[in-house]
Amino acid sequence: MRSVLLISLLATALGVCTAQGAKRSNAFIKRLKTVKDFNFQDYSVSSERYIIDSPASYKLPTRVYDAKLGKISTLPMITSLPGLPGEPQLKYGKGYRYRKAALVNSGRYWRWYSKEYIWYDGVKNVAGIWFVKETISKNNPGAPSCPSGGTARLVAKFGMYYCNSDARYLKTAEYTTTKRESLFALVDLTARRVKWIRKVADGQYKPLGVDKAGEYVYAGIHNYRWKGKMMAPATKLTRLSLTTKQVDWTYTLKTPPRTKNASAASYSIPIMASPDFTHFFVWEYDEAHYKKKRGWLKNPYPRGWVINRVKNSRFVVEAPVTCYGRAFDPSGKYLMIGSHQLGTMYRVNLETKKIDKQTTTSNKTYKYVFSDDGKHLFGFNFWGVTVHAFPSLKKIATVKLSALYPRAGRLLVVERVLPIGKNRVVMGILKEHKLSKTWSSEKDKGFVIFKLK
Numbered sequence: 543m544r545s546v547l548l549i550s551l552l553a554t555a556l557g558v559c560t561a562q563g564a565k566r567s568n569a570f571i572k573r574l575k576t577v578k579d580f581n582f583q584d585y586s587v588s589s590e591r592y593i594i595d596s597p598a599s600y601k602l603p604t605r606v607y608d609a610k611l612g613k614i615s616t617l618p619m620i621t622s623l624p625g626l627p628g629e630p631q632l633k634y635g636k637g638y639r640y641r642k643a644a645l646v647n648s649g650r651y652w653r654w655y656s657k658e659y660i661w662y663d664g665v666k667n668v669a670g671i672w673f674v675k676e677t678i679s680k681n682n683p684g685a686p687s688c689p690s691g692g693t694a695r696l697v698a699k700f701g702m703y704y705c706n707s708d709a710r711y712l713k714t715a716e717y718t719t720t721k722r723e724s725l726f727a728l729v730d731l732t733a734r735r736v737k738w739i740r741k742v743a744d745g746q747y748k749p750l751g752v753d754k755a756g757e758y759v760y761a762g763i764h765n766y767r768w769k770g771k772m773m774a775p776a777t778k779l780t781r782l783s784l785t786t787k788q789v790d791w792t793y794t795l796k797t798p799p800r801t802k803n804a805s806a807a808s809y810s811i812p813i814m815a816s817p818d819f820t821h822f823f824v825w826e827y828d829e830a831h832y833k834k835k836r837g838w839l840k841n842p843y844p845r846g847w848v849i850n851r852v853k854n855s856r857f858v859v860e861a862p863v864t865c866y867g868r869a870f871d872p873s874g875k876y877l878m879i880g881s882h883q884l885g886t887m888y889r890v891n892l893e894t895k896k897i898d899k900q901t902t903t904s905n906k907t908y909k910y911v912f913s914d915d916g917k918h919l920f921g922f923n924f925w926g927v928t929v930h931a932f933p934s935l936k937k938i939a940t941v942k943l944s945a946l947y948p949r950a951g952r953l954l955v956v957e958r959v960l961p962i963g964k965n966r967v968v969m970g971i972l973k974e975h976k977l978s979k980t981w982s983s984e985k986d987k988g989f990v991i992f993k994l995k
Contacts, residue, residue: 590963
């Protein structure tokens, strides 16, 4: 009887602790709403209200979710908008490559390599589209030379050049150059037409977002290695004024070349912007070797550059391996960076230009998000969310994944965690992987809106 009583008291005590723990967890993050079948983009559009999606097919329209009204609206199909330059007519199907070659040889071939809505203002009823235009043109007028000597002859039937000395047709890439340029177009949604379009820069830039006032669009070249070569000689940033329709700021960061050894992992130089676009963080991505703290980058170790747009200056810090967690604090005084593999987080002081504090957190942390007042830092990780006081970095709470997503225990992949203002974040709906007993955040399944403290 006495043992039964003790067990009963112990169970009651554990229940109270569990309930109190759940209450503490719910005090820091709360699930608000689920929106299904919506593939949200990396950046919010007109912060604190609109979220834009990435259609799964070019045949599908782009949609916008209004977080204030809880409604989804549809934007016009990009290819049907009046005022947009039309691509050369090129019929798909049998003989496509011959027709394309004929257009290239005549100097008339180009296409929209990519096109996507990146900005929406429901009050002004306007939207912004980011384009990358690809042009393929001959290196020289006339017939190209053959590799083994002589001049190729045009076979008009196929629109291709044939070399008798090599007994083969030339590949288009052997006598042409492919160029890409980035453009921005403003769309009048009331008139449902393109109001104006401007070239932003040569090269394939990725949009970083539009400022909250809707005055500027920022973009940059995310450098990466492909087939042993870096895709761009430097990392570049640029800004287009939506008022003057002119590029009024550019920045170039040249990074020393890296050689890749046999054990090297992936290598790239991504870009992240602060919420107000006054600072940018550019870093070398590296991965640690098994059971070691270092990766394959050395002399120097991987670096991160913090760029101050206002002062047009920068400074360098060492970037941790697998730098998944990154966030500028709302005060604009600090940058937080962390290692996914090592579970170490670093506080970068933007005034002293140094790492002034580091601590450990949950390893396998994917994303950092600040509360609006900057007093809490949320680390979304493999087991849930770790909450740190800021700027002290003291760990004050751990929220289990199952408290956010019932039944979920371990989070294998997080595609995106998007702050949308008013202490709200958006995270993809989780998908279960039964064999590994893990879950992953699937961006194309929809999203869940959470409320932070």
